[in-house]
Amino acid sequence: MKRIKILLVGLLTSLLLPGLVxxxxxxxxxxxxxxxxxxxxxxxxxxxxxxxxxxxxxxxxxxxxxxxxxxxxxxxxxxxxxxxxxxxxxxxxxxxxxxxxxxxxxxxxxxxxxxxxxxxxxxxxxxxxxxxxxxxxxxASYSKNANLKSLGVEGYSISPVFNKESFEYTLEVENNVERVNITGGVEDSTAHVSGLGTVDLTEGANKFEIVVTAQKGNTNKYTITITRKELDPINIDMDGVNYTIVRKSDALPSMTTFTIGTTTYGDVEIPALVNDNLTLIGLKNSDGEVSVYIYENGKITKKYIELKSNLIYVNPIDLVESKGLSFLKKTNIEINGLKIDAYKVEGSDNLIIYGYNLETKEKGYYLFNTKDSTIFPLDENVTESLNGLVNNYKYVIFACLGVIVLLLILLIFKRKKKMKIIPVEEKKAETKETEKSE
The missing domain is CATH 2.60.40.680 (Immunoglobulin-like)
Incomplete structure (x- = not known):
């Protein structure tokens, strides 16, 4: 009986299996x-x-x-x-x-x-x-989270200890440290961060900005100021601001017509930018920003800037007054940190400044636009013509005013002439006749 059951199961399996396969x-x-x-x-x-x-x-x-x-x-x-x-x-x-x-x-x-x-x-x-x-x-669903979850300098401890709601940090390293690695990460994965990675250090203060942009577009800016110790730093005060003199030539900015050279400050040799007319030295502020100043006769005189536009390179200098521009008002302005006198062109964003052309090595007047920083040479003949034109307009205006006054006088005289003047006696007689008739 058992064998029969096994045979029946085998038969059924053989019949069904092809269909399943x-x-x-x-x-x-x-x-x-x-x-x-x-x-x-x-x-x-x-x-x-x-x-x-x-x-x-x-x-x-x-x-x-x-x-x-x-x-x-x-x-x-x-x-x-x-x-x-x-x-x-x-x-x-x-x-x-x-x-x-x-x-x-x-x-x-x-x-x-x-x-x-x-x-x-x-x-x-x-x-x-x-x-x-x-x-x-x-x-509307975009994240506004623009925070860092961590920030540091590899191998060092920044001060204060990182907190996502604190945005300014400092660090001091030895003079032989030429570069460091700034590390960090965002709190929200949809945010973008810039400013991390390996950075080079110059002597003195070096300011680095780490900017986090949230998915929504708002930003947070974290700052690390890393001070690389200087060997025997030279500190000076200019206009109430403390600076250190740049001691490395590679920290000096590039300037038109200037080459890297040296000069002596006190009894110390320092790098300088030099040409046939000027010597410039670099000054670094507490934020690590380097500006160049004119150095002459052993003194730091004033800040040096270059205005560049349309292939013109001009160094603004002290204003020389011009009779041809005397019809314009003088004003004092600040351009890139340099305060200078200039003529104001009323009703516009333009100023007339006096400057030294670094290529032609000539001094002259320039039209400077404070809005877009463009600069163009100004022809003195044009200014004199403009001054003459303004004076002519003054004469024309005065002449017109005189004609108007004369016309008013004639008009008043004419009206008076037309008016009938009645004597007092006649006026009384007319009054009596009017009373009788009534």
Whole structure:
């Protein structure tokens, strides 16, 4: 009896097993980006796939037409392959326009898939859901977090200890330290940070800014001032500000027509920028910013700047008064930290300054625009003509005023002449006659 049962089980298995082995399967999957902005185009890809070659297939796609508008592609597909070996994958593309905010589904409806031998395949489907938002909704969700979660200098301890709500730090290193690595990380992964990494140090103060920009666009600026100790620093005071003299030539800025040289301050040799006319030395403030000053006869006189525009390089110098410009008001202005006198052109952003052309080596007047910092040479003949024109206008104005006054006098005289003057006696007689008649 036991043998008979075993034989029956074996027979049933042999009959069913071919069907189980040959039962092929396929899948229909809808894929999208998962989210979209209202008004934009969304692409959906419908893919049929199987490990067994497919011969023909059909399916129907449905979607939320209150939130999506079909632009291209077919939602009802009936297709087949002409290949004798069949296909194992086939894709179709649909494009929609996002109409309004919300969640929109793209579903696979009815479907049939047949194998190459025309046997019906079992099918699994996977639909897609898209999150639709307006640009305003997206931006409203942006993070405003512009904080650092850490900040430091590799191998050193900054002061004070890092706190995301403290924005200024200091560090002092030995003179032989030429570069350091600034490290840090953002608190929010959507934020962007700049200013980290390896930085070079010059002697004295070196100011570095680490800027964090939040996804929303707002920023936080952290500052580390790293002071590289100087060997025998030379400290001076200029206009109430403490400076140290630059002792390394590579810390001096580049200036037109100047070359690197040396000069003596007191009994110490220091690097300088020199040309045929001037000697400049570098001064560094507590923020590590280097400016150059004119050094002559053993004294630091004033700050040196260059104005560059339209291939013109000009060093502003003390104003020389001009008769041709006497009709303009004088004013005192500050350009890049240098205070100078200038003529103000009323009703505009222009000033007339006096300067030294670094290329022609000539002095003259220049028209300087305070808004865009452009500078142009000014022809003195033009200014004299302009002055003459202004004076002529004055004469014309005075002449016009004189004519107007004369006309008023004539008009008043004419009106007086037309008026009838009645003697007192006649006036009394007329009054009596009027009373009698009444």
């Amino acid at each position: 040959n039962a092929a399967s396929a899948s229909i999957t809808v894929k999208t980006s998962g989210s979209a902005v209202v008004g934009n185009t969304i692409t959906a890809t419908v893919t049929l796939s199987s490990s067994t070659p497919m011969g023909s297939w059909q399916y129907l796609i449905s979607y939320d037409n209150s939130k999506l508008k079909l632009i291209s592609g077919q939602t009802s597909v009936a297709d087949y392959t002409t290949s004798a070996s069949g296909v194992k994958s086939k894709s179709y593309t649909l494009k929609f326009q996002a109409l309004k905010s919300g969640s929109a589904a793209i579903n696979v409806g009815s479907y049939l898939v047949y194998a190459l031998d025309e046997s019906k395949m079992s099918v699994s489907v996977k639909s897609a859901t898209i999150k639709l938002r307006t640009q305003a909704e997206i931006e």
